[in-house]
Amino acid sequence: MHVTVASTAGGGGVLRPGGPVPDLATAVREAERARPRWVWADGRAVYPELLARGVRLSRCHDLALTETLLLGHEGRYGEPASAAAAYARLHGLPVPDDPSGRPAQATLFETARRGPDVTEIDLVGEVHDDQLERIEATADPGRFRLLVAAESAGALIAAELGHDGMPWRSDVHDELLTGLLGPRPVHGMRPVKLQALADQVSAAFGQAVNPDSPQQIVKAFKSAGISVPSTRSQVLKEVEHPGVAPLLAYKELARLFSFHGWTWADAWVRDGRFRAEYVVGGVVSGRWATSGGGALQIPKVMRRVVVADEGWDLVVADAAQLEPRVLAAMAGDRGLAEAAGEIDLYAALAQSFGGARDHAKIAMLSAMYGGTSGDAPKLLAVMRRRYPQAYAFVEEAARSGEEGKLVRSWLGRTCPPPSSRWRELVSGPGGNGAARERGRFTRNFVVQATAAEWALAMMAVLRGRLPEPARLVFFQHDEVMVHCPAELSGEVVAAVAGAAEEATRLLFGATEVRFPMEAVAVTCYADAK
DNA sequence: TACACAAGCGCC
DNA sequence: AAAGGGCGCTTGTGTA
Numbered sequence: 001m002h003v004t005v006a007s008t009a010g011g012g013g014v015l016r017p018g019g020p021v022p023d024l025a026t027a028v029r030e031a032e033r034a035r036p037r038w039v040w041a042d043g044r045a046v047y048p049e050l051l052a053r054g055v056r057l058s059r060c061h062d063l064a065l066t067e068t069l070l071l072g073h074e075g076r077y078g079e080p081a082s083a084a085a086a087y088a089r090l091h092g093l094p095v096p097d098d099p100s101g102r103p104a105q106a107t108l109f110e111t112a113r114r115g116p117d118v119t120e121i122d123l124v125g126e127v128h129d130d131q132l133e134r135i136e137a138t139a140d141p142g143r144f145r146l147l148v149a150a151e152s153a154g155a156l157i158a159a160e161l162g163h164d165g166m167p168w169r170s171d172v173h174d175e176l177l178t179g180l181l182g183p184r185p186v187h188g189m190r191p192v193k194l195q196a197l198a199d200q201v202s203a204a205f206g207q208a209v210n211p212d213s214p215q216q217i218v219k220a221f222k223s224a225g226i227s228v229p230s231t232r233s234q235v236l237k238e239v240e241h242p243g244v245a246p247l248l249a250y251k252e253l254a255r256l257f258s259f260h261g262w263t264w265a266d267a268w269v270r271d272g273r274f275r276a277e278y279v280v281g282g283v284v285s286g287r288w289a290t291s292g293g294g295a296l297q298i299p300k301v302m303r304r305v306v307v308a309d310e311g312w313d314l315v316v317a318d319a320a321q322l323e324p325r326v327l328a329a330m331a332g333d334r335g336l337a338e339a340a341g342e343i344d345l346y347a348a349l350a351q352s353f354g355g356a357r358d359h360a361k362i363a364m365l366s367a368m369y370g371g372t373s374g375d376a377p378k379l380l381a382v383m384r385r386r387y388p389q390a391y392a393f394v395e396e397a398a399r400s401g402e403e404g405k406l407v408r409s410w411l412g413r414t415c416p417p418p419s420s421r422w423r424e425l426v427s428g429p430g431g432n433g434a435a436r437e438r439g440r441f442t443r444n445f446v447v448q449a450t451a452a453e454w455a456l457a458m459m460a461v462l463r464g465r466l467p468e469p470a471r472l473v474f475f476q477h478d479e480v481m482v483h484c485p486a487e488l489s490g491e492v493v494a495a496v497a498g499a500a501e502e503a504t505r506l507l508f509g510a511t512e513v514r515f516p517m518e519a520v521a522v523t524c525y526a527d528a529k
Numbered sequence: 530t531a532c533a534c535a536a537g538c539g540c541c
Numbered sequence: 542a543a544a545g546g547g548c549g550c551t552t553g554t555g556t557a
Contacts, residue, residue, distance in 0.1 A: 213553055214536055232537065255538065258551055283548060287541080294549060297539045322541095369545035376545090436544090444546035448541090477541045477547095532557085541547080 025053035041083035147411035153460035165273025204243035306525035317519035331393035370440030401442025409449035462499035489521035
């Protein structure tokens with residue numbers, strides 16, 4: 001059953017079936033008892049406010065996210081994807097650009113564009129009907145329906161992650177920072193240990209050098225008679241000069257200070273929780289992005305700051321070797337699928353590569369990423385011979401990309417078309433480079449996007465199976481974290497394994513390929529690995 | 530002063 | 542000769 005919903009000013013709204021309600025949160029809470037699929041223009045504008053009122057919903061159809069998926073599938077990547085834009089296209093009206101700011105601010109704007117005689121609830125209903133029809137017209141409607149459901153569930157989960165937040169011990173964070181950097185400095189100053197390293201760098205070069213300025217560093221090395229192509233750590237490690245050691249130490253600590261230091265915590269941590277802003281579908285491959293807080297780039301040293309509440313556990317789980325397993329399942333390669341039936345896929349492959357697990361891994365990664373350096377060509381030749389269908393699958397994706405075609409994930413997420421700039425480049429002299437670059441992108445897209453789908457489906461299933469009051473608190477591509485009372489952690493660990501199995505069944509049906517999801521219950525994130 | 534961009538590096 | 546996909550974020554730097 002579907003219930004469409006639109007919000008109006010002052011906390012009110014409209015449900016259909018139903019009608020106008022003065023208090024949307026209360027009405028939605030009531031209607032949720034029947035477990036409908038909620039249909040709304042844009043969950044980003046609605047759900048956070050419902051969460052703030054303590055309302056949690058089980059399923060939705062998000063028009064804006066679905067429109068993005070449909071437009072991509074239809075080869076219309078980049079057209080405005082708001083519900084208002086979809087409505088305007090249906091009626092030949094001027095199509096409004098997607099709002100760049102917060103979705104909530106878009107409501108007034110949308111009202112102006114759709115005319116005074118069409119209410120938002122009508123608009124939502126009409127666009128929804130249209131989308132259901134267009135879903136049936138996709139290459140594989142069954143899969144696309146699953147994609148839409150998973151993406152929409154992602155919208156719920158992202159809002160909930162932002163609402164609940166990951167446990168973050170400010171005292172441990174401060175201790176960690178103080179230990180590495182010295183006490184918190186006054187605004188605009190470097191912490192003492194950072195300043196000491198900066199001074200050592202200048203002393204080593206015999207002149208004042210700002211270690212934050214790659215240009216100055218290159219110059220300083222030049223005046224010391226050393227030519228460096230860049231100031232990347234990997235490059236500097238090979239250089240023999242007394243400035244190198246303090247410089248490398250400085251770079252590492254400076255990053256910690258500016259990315260995840262006290263200022264960062266002031267902005268993103270409150271009440272013992274780190275609340276990130278996740279962006280569902282923020283990456284073309286369907287991976288999530290963040291719009292602040294850098295939740296997807298938390299350095300590993302920071303994991304000790306993530307500590308469960310007293311009497312609670314963190315259940316941390318990541319999908320092992322997800323991408324090669326996805327490839328095995330998609331390509332229907334019997335040999336690879338057999339290896340992917342093992343817990344350690346690369347070890348199972350090793351025999352084909354002369355017994356070397358590392359070689360198997362390089363071959364797989366090169367096939368999925370388009371790698372050609374080092375031993376890759378030799379190992380890829382082995383892969384082509386031993387796992388011909390898997391090899392052909394990614395080669396086909398690469399060739400399509402080089403030819404400017406679109407490729408799709410397993411569930412139908414579609415890569416962007418090449419730009420007009422790319423088409424010019426490719427038809428010109430030396431266009432091979434651009435073609436190959438896009439080939440690497442599409443080669444990777446089919447695998448990465450399907451892996452993202454698997455992870456999203458897994459998380460959606462898991463969310464529905466968590467015992468109260470357990471909560472998802474973190475998600476990072478192929479890894480989830482659940483915060484739960486310690487006595488429930490066994491149940492949560494089992495739910496994770498079950499969710500992985502169910503996601504596999506939903507995407508691939510009966511497959512030999514296994515997707516191990518190893519979950520551990522810990523009190524501190526740092527202890528999870 | 531404001532903004533765009535590149536460098537560099539963290540995560541997957 | 543070398544050649545891996547995707548992102549976010551901060552600082553420095555150059556331009557308007």
